[in-house]
Amino acid sequence: MTDPRTDDRRDRRARSWLAALTVLLGAIVLLAEFAPGATAVLPYSEFRARVVAGRVASVTIGDRMIRGRYRRPTTGAPAPTAARAPLDFEVVRVADPQLVALLGEKGVTFEGAADTRWLSWSLTAGLSLLAALLVGRWLVQRLQGPSGGVLSFGKSRGKVAGEKDVTVRFDDVAGVDEAKRELLEVVEFLRDAERFKRVGARIPRGVLLVGPPGTGKTLLAKAVAGEAGVPFISLSGSEFVEMFVGVGAARVRDLFEGAQAQAPCIVFIDELDALGRTRGGSAMGSNEEREQTLNQLLVEMDGFATNNGVIVLAATNRPEILDAALLRPGRFDRQVLVDRPDRSGRLAILRVHSRTVSLAPDVDMETLAAETTGYAGADLANLINEGALLAARRGASAATGADLQEAMERVAAGLERRSRVLTPDERRRVAYHELGHALVGEVLGGASRVTKVSIVPRGLGALGYTLKRPTEDRYLLTESELRAQLASLLGGRVAEALFLGEVSTGAASDLSQATEMARAMVVEFGMSEKIGAISLGRGRQIGDWGMMSEHGGSEHGGDLADLVDSEIRLLVSSAEAVARKVLEDRGAAVHSIAATLLEREHLDGAELRAMLETAMRGDAEKT
Numbered sequence: 001m002t003d004p005r006t007d008d009r010r011d012r013r014a015r016s017w018l019a020a021l022t023v024l025l026g027a028i029v030l031l032a033e034f035a036p037g038a039t040a041v042l043p044y045s046e047f048r049a050r051v052v053a054g055r056v057a058s059v060t061i062g063d064r065m066i067r068g069r070y071r072r073p074t075t076g077a078p079a080p081t082a083a084r085a086p087l088d089f090e091v092v093r094v095a096d097p098q099l100v101a102l103l104g105e106k107g108v109t110f111e112g113a114a115d116t117r118w119l120s121w122s123l124t125a126g127l128s129l130l131a132a133l134l135v136g137r138w139l140v141q142r143l144q145g146p147s148g149g150v151l152s153f154g155k156s157r158g159k160v161a162g163e164k165d166v167t168v169r170f171d172d173v174a175g176v177d178e179a180k181r182e183l184l185e186v187v188e189f190l191r192d193a194e195r196f197k198r199v200g201a202r203i204p205r206g207v208l209l210v211g212p213p214g215t216g217k218t219l220l221a222k223a224v225a226g227e228a229g230v231p232f233i234s235l236s237g238s239e240f241v242e243m244f245v246g247v248g249a250a251r252v253r254d255l256f257e258g259a260q261a262q263a264p265c266i267v268f269i270d271e272l273d274a275l276g277r278t279r280g281g282s283a284m285g286s287n288e289e290r291e292q293t294l295n296q297l298l299v300e301m302d303g304f305a306t307n308n309g310v311i312v313l314a315a316t317n318r319p320e321i322l323d324a325a326l327l328r329p330g331r332f333d334r335q336v337l338v339d340r341p342d343r344s345g346r347l348a349i350l351r352v353h354s355r356t357v358s359l360a361p362d363v364d365m366e367t368l369a370a371e372t373t374g375y376a377g378a379d380l381a382n383l384i385n386e387g388a389l390l391a392a393r394r395g396a397s398a399a400t401g402a403d404l405q406e407a408m409e410r411v412a413a414g415l416e417r418r419s420r421v422l423t424p425d426e427r428r429r430v431a432y433h434e435l436g437h438a439l440v441g442e443v444l445g446g447a448s449r450v451t452k453v454s455i456v457p458r459g460l461g462a463l464g465y466t467l468k469r470p471t472e473d474r475y476l477l478t479e480s481e482l483r484a485q486l487a488s489l490l491g492g493r494v495a496e497a498l499f500l501g502e503v504s505t506g507a508a509s510d511l512s513q514a515t516e517m518a519r520a521m522v523v524e525f526g527m528s529e530k531i532g533a534i535s536l537g538r539g540r541q542i543g544d545w546g547m548m549s550e551h552g553g554s555e556h557g558g559d560l561a562d563l564v565d566s567e568i569r570l571l572v573s574s575a576e577a578v579a580r581k582v583l584e585d586r587g588a589a590v591h592s593i594a595a596t597l598l599e600r601e602h603l604d605g606a607e608l609r610a611m612l613e614t615a616m617r618g619d620a621e622k623t
């Protein structure tokens with residue numbers, strides 16, 4: 001980076017030079033044009049009178065002007081040559097057909113001339129050209145700027161970090177073990193491509209790191225380069241999108257050319273969503289440019305030979321808006337989730353960042369990790385740094401627990417604005433809610449098993465989540481499986497009602513999903529007894545049926561709509577009853593598992609099943 005102030009000064013100097021030059025040129029041009037010449041301008045009548053009087057010796061007749069000399073009888077000196085001597089007078093020419101005859105008659109020598117004030121004209125033209133050139137050059141310099149402005153078309157602004165520049169290792173990234181495991185393969189390939197080539201294995205070209213800001217995606221990408229000992233070329237998606245169509249595409253081409261020259265290497269594109277948004281989405285002007293850039297990126301990713309050692313890592317926190325073409329095989333066909341860390345992850349991250357900071361012995365990392373639910377890696381790094389700053393300000397040599405507590409308040413204030421930090425009551429509610437989903441799903445079985453329950457806020461909307469994976473590829477679902485899913489969806493709300501005494505707004509999206517599902521069961525799959533095995537049309541809203549009856553379009557529309565509604569209600573309420581029974585029967589288990597979940601923040605499927613089993617066995621022994 002150049003210092004912007006230096007740029008500014010240079011600019012100002014250039015501008016004043018330019019202004020001075022322009023004024024000077026203007027003055028010269030004006031002088032050339034309007035300076036009173038040595039020659040007197042005569043009125044035509046006067047000129048004619050002097051010819052008649054025989055005082056004129058010679059004239060030069062131009063298109064617009066007549067210039068001439070008087071006779072000089074007194075000096076007796078030889079007449080100066082016409083070309084050199086200064087002229088005596090000038091006349092603006094008027095239409096006078098008799099002039100030539102008169103001149104002949106009076107013995108005046110005369111000649112014609114292409115009448116141009118060529119000197120002043122060419123001077124003006126030359127100087128304007130010069131001025132234009134200077135201004136043009138200055139403008140180009142301005143636009144290009146010292147760090148590559150808008151006119152540096154082909155230059156990608158990828159910062160090429162040499163091998164030695166990347167000092168980040170996997171050890172510096174904590175709390176994202178799954179992501180590290182997935183990326184380890186990339187490292188191995190970069191280290192020893194031959195081994196993979198021998199087997200003919202195809203290595204991923206693009207890996208998409210998905211996760212909220214500050215969770216360490218950039219850091220991970222760097223660590224991959226660092227571990228493999230290859231150059232790391234990084235660029236942000238927004239840097240590609242320029243105001244000129246074609247610039248972004250040229251930049252992409254250039255980036256990949258550069259990468260190719262340094263292969264094996266890592267190319268890291270941050271904010272992929274800035275350029276990889278679904279094409280044809282909006283009518284904005286910048287669209288064409290973005291599409292071209294995206295197309296070029298696709299071409300480049302397809303273009304490089306399978307095993308050439310350039311691996312593209314990209315980061316986004318909005319994978320859902322990416323163009324589907326980007327996610328096809330051979331492009332970003334691998335996605336690695338980099339989520340906010342859970343409690344043990346946070347502890348690990350805190351440890352990483354406290355390596356370089358002196359901490360007083362009273363600092364309890366465990367408590368700190370427990371108190372920072374929802375913090376991303378960057379927030380934790382920030383927390384430690386703030387603590388150290390506070391200590392330094394006090395003049396202390398190490399940060400104490402109190403410093404870190406104060407730092408936490410500061411960081412949390414900023415964090416609350418960006419993401420959610422839950423109160424203890426809210427966390428408890430989220431834990432019971434998610435457990436409700438998970439346990440009902442687990443007990444009723446159905447087509448999928450719970451793989452993870454978490455109360456770490458994820459993305460923008462969800463406060464916690466339960467992940468379920470289908471046990472096998474399924475194309476058909478039976479009615480009982482659908483009913484089980486419905487019950488599991490409602491399990492969250494039921495758990496809140498049962499164990500916390502009342503429900504909360506957190507169940508709103510569950511309810512709408514459940515209603516949609518029940519509606520599909522009634523109107524599409526014919527799973528309602530009263531309505532029977534008829535399809536009421538795909539994608540048709542129940543409201544449509546009501547509307548039809550209102551306008552007299554269908555005889556039974558109104559009744560049918562009511563019936564559909566009541567059948568949906570019946571399905572939902574019976575699913576709710578099933579969920580309630582499941583949870584009521586396992587009250588003690590729910591409480592003990594919830595306590596563990598609150599402490600650990602996430603449980604995987606196997607752990608959940610084991611705990612459920614132990615708790616149930618304990619219950620059975622008691623009775």
Ligand code: ADP
Nearest residue numbers: 172173174213214215216217218219377378381
């Ligand atoms: P992202 O790219 O996901 O927005 P960054 O990788 O830029 O996040 O993270 C910013 C900083 O936060 C890092 O430089 C690092 O100091 C810290 N950080 C974030 N996540 C982690 C992590 N998992 N382990 C250690 N430090 C982290």
